[in-house]
Structure formats: C-alpha cells, structure tokens
Amino acid sequence: MCNIAGYSGKRNAAPILIEMLRRQQSFDGGLSVGVATIHEGKLHYRKVVGDVDTLLRETDAINLPGTIGIAHTRPAADAKLPHPYISMDGRMALVTNGNTPKNHYSYLTDNILKMLEEEGTVFSTELDGPKEGFPSLKNGNAISPAEARVHLVDKYIKQGMCMTEAMAKCSDEMYADNVFLTLSEDYPDSIGVCRTTRPMNILLADGETYLATTTFGFPKDVSGEVMSLPLMHAITVTSEGFNVSKHKVTREKVCEITPYAYARTYDEVAKMLYGREENPLYLDEIVNFVEKNLTDIWREKHTYNQRVHLVYCVLEQLDYEGRLGYTLKKDTRNGVTRDLRYMWTK
Numbered sequence: 001m002c003n004i005a006g007y008s009g010k011r012n013a014a015p016i017l018i019e020m021l022r023r024q025q026s027f028d029g030g031l032s033v034g035v036a037t038i039h040e041g042k043l044h045y046r047k048v049v050g051d052v053d054t055l056l057r058e059t060d061a062i063n064l065p066g067t068i069g070i071a072h073t074r075p076a077a078d079a080k081l082p083h084p085y086i087s088m089d090g091r092m093a094l095v096t097n098g099n100t101p102k103n104h105y106s107y108l109t110d111n112i113l114k115m116l117e118e119e120g121t122v123f124s125t126e127l128d129g130p131k132e133g134f135p136s137l138k139n140g141n142a143i144s145p146a147e148a149r150v151h152l153v154d155k156y157i158k159q160g161m162c163m164t165e166a167m168a169k170c171s172d173e174m175y176a177d178n179v180f181l182t183l184s185e186d187y188p189d190s191i192g193v194c195r196t197t198r199p200m201n202i203l204l205a206d207g208e209t210y211l212a213t214t215t216f217g218f219p220k221d222v223s224g225e226v227m228s229l230p231l232m233h234a235i236t237v238t239s240e241g242f243n244v245s246k247h248k249v250t251r252e253k254v255c256e257i258t259p260y261a262y263a264r265t266y267d268e269v270a271k272m273l274y275g276r277e278e279n280p281l282y283l284d285e286i287v288n289f290v291e292k293n294l295t296d297i298w299r300e301k302h303t304y305n306q307r308v309h310l311v312y313c314v315l316e317q318l319d320y321e322g323r324l325g326y327t328l329k330k331d332t333r334n335g336v337t338r339d340l341r342y343m344w345t346k
Helices: 013-028 052-058 106-118 145-158 163-173 259-273 283-293 307-320
Strands: 003-008 032-039 042-049 068-074 092-099 177-184 187-195 201-204 209-212 225-228 233-238 241-248 324-333 336-345
Touching: 003 013, 003 092, 003 177, 003 187, 003 233, 013 032, 013 052, 013 068, 013 209, 013 283, 013 336, 032 052, 032 092, 032 177, 042 052, 042 092, 068 092, 068 177, 068 187, 092 145, 106 145, 106 163, 145 163, 145 177, 163 177, 163 187, 163 233, 163 241, 201 241, 209 233, 259 283, 259 307, 259 336, 283 307, 283 336, 307 324
Parallel strands: none
Antiparallel strands: 003 068, 003 209, 032 042, 032 068, 092 177, 177 187, 187 233, 201 209, 201 225, 233 241, 324 336
C-alpha cells in the first residue's frame, strides 16, 4: 500500500517530507519514491525507483525549494510509475493511495480515459501492453488510473472550477478506494486533499501543518492536535490548518468505522499478532485478515469500506500502549530490495 506525506509551514518542506516518508515506507512502500514542492509559484519535483535513500543518492530532492509540498512512496518498482504524476503543462502534481478495482464502477474510469485520450492527452505512464488492474488505451497499452486523475483535475480547473470542486468532481467520475493530494501552481499556498476511504491524518502545530497516511509518519519532536481528515469532501490544507469545502463526493457512501468495528478489530488483531516474534506479519497480511475474517463489523454494506484506515488506527493504539513490536526484513520485488516492517504484539 502506498504512503503519503504533506507539509505546509515555515521551514523547507523537502527534508521534512522525505523524513516522513522514511518513517512510513517500511509499512508498505520503498520501491519508488517522489516529492514535489512549490517555491515562488513554480512546481519542483523529483522521483525515482527505489527507497528514500535512493532518492537522496540519485537526486537533489533534499534541496528542492519551498515551504509547502507533498511526497509519496509505493510498493511498485516500474520506472514509469513513481509518484507524483504531473499535468501536461507541468503546473500540477498529484499523489494518491488506493486502487481502482474491477467492479460495477469500472466503466467510470474507462469512460474518463477514453475522453482524455480523444482530447489528445499524453500519458507518461503508458506501459507496453496491458496490466492487471490498470485501464488500457485504444492501442491496448495500460496506463495508471492515478495519472488519469491529475489530467482530469487539470482539465476541470482549466474549465473554470476551483481546486476543491475539480477534485470532488474527479472522485465522483473516477470513484475508487482512494485518497489523493494535489499541489498546483494555481494554488501555491495550499494542498488539496480528497479522501473517499484511504487514511489521511493531519497534525496541526504552531504555524505548521503535517499530513501523513499514518501517525507513525509524524515527527516525534512536534506536538499538536492530531486527527483524521473527513471522508467524501475536498479539503484545502495550509500552514494555518485545513478547510473542509462545500464540494463533496456524492456517488455513494462509505462504510463508517463504528465503536464496535474498532473494538472488535482491536481485539482480533491484537490476538492474532500476540506472541508472533518468530513469525510476525506485515501490514498487507493484517489488512487481508480483517477484510476476509471480519466482514460482519461493517454495519452498512457499501461498495467500499475503511479497512486500511481501521488497521492503522489499531496498530497506532497498540504502539501507544507499548504492545506493538516489529522487525525489519528484506523484501525484493522486480530487482529492488526494501526493508519491510513485520509486526507482533506483546
């Protein structure tokens, strides 16, 4: 699963974003990494296949200028797939966490891709041939649905929509198990966020605002108010905090995390991980356990639920209680090796 960071404040954003990625990449990421900032109205970005150390070794990302930015790490090593994705005019960056599964909403993404292709959009992620889970162009080559998002948001802004309206409309027209962030030269002092299901936490400090997929990503030496951003709204984030816009994602509701769902998941995950020092599990295995074995925790039956956010909440609580242990193990995919976090409870 991808992990995301964001920052707006008084200090240079790039070192802060990179360190937040480092703190998160062992949960599920580290096979490609990217960061984008804005300085004096201009977008800057760097991205590589590999982990944070690769980014630092092969690029000058640590020196990108600006006090606002977004960053991303993902468990995919294809050279064309690192985030952020960039609009054709180079003025907007987008990072996302989630997927676009094949379901009864798949036609939405297919229709958007067809429209963008007919309008002459050039896709930087075009792969050679089809790829499972990815939509395809007319020539049969797959492209990342995340890249389609940045082009669609850019299209709507150029039509006169504001950032939040464009993001909410994009989510409605490409409905998915998702959260995405945008950084645009048109809005140089804010980060756009639109969350349908996947986690996105915010830390409000004195004149600084931090975003992270999990609170494990937040700096330990910064104190402030921590919360999860609301679902199904487009939000703007600045150094002074966040604003929930009137622009909503309306296609369908998402299953809420009730007190019962949290308590049941906490008990089952803690029990499953107890005493597994010799056979620990990593994040995807825990999420899959919840998805397959705790289907009854969701009070309502909608297309999507918040299973990833729920698991992260449980792990964060177990860590707060001093019960969560972990070890790093080497994991190699497509010739790229990363350190993956395997966990147990005490």
